[in-house]
Amino acid sequence: QVQLVESGGGSVQSGGSLRLSCAASGFRYSRYCMGWFRQAPGKEREEVARIESDASTWHTDSVKGRFTISQDDAKNTLYLQMNSLKPEDTAMYFCAANPRPCSNTPWSAFAWWGQGTQVTVSS
Numbered sequence: 001q002v003q004l005v006e007s008g009g010g011s012v013q014s015g016g017s018l019r020l021s022c023a024a025s026g027f028r029y030s031r032y033c034m035g036w037f038r039q040a041p042g043k044e045r046e047e048v049a050r051i052e053s054d055a056s057t058w059h060t061d062s063v064k065g066r067f068t069i070s071q072d073d074a075k076n077t078l079y080l081q082m083n084s085l086k087p088e089d090t091a092m093y094f095c096a097a098n099p100r101p102c103s104n105t106p107w108s109a110f111a112w113w114g115q116g117t118q119v120t121v122s123s
Contacts, residue, residue, distance in 0.1 A: 009117030022095030
């Protein structure tokens with residue numbers, strides 16, 4: 001059974017940094033897509049970044065140059081390094097995984113989700 005467990009959220013001031021981690025267990029697929037998503041109160045879930053099994057990445061425009069998605073295969077862990085944080089980055093952040101290439105898979109089609117970790121950025 002696949003389990004995803006996020007950690008690393010917290011409260012920081014504007015301009016600060018956080019690194020989110022997502023520990024994956026029971027996930028053994030040669031081709032896959034993993035991603036970070038966020039949802040603020042009263043807003044729709046938003047995709048932040050994705051990474052494929054070949055290590056290619058995608059980041060949404062609002063975080064380009066500030067956030068970086070990466071993975072450590074040996075540790076079965078997904079990361080999201082977040083720098084220059086802004087108040088508008090405040091949200092619950094979720095990691096998700098899907099056992100096929102990213103293509104244009106909508107967030108609703110991802111097979112497995114973590115429980116989320118809260119990120120709060122104050123001005």
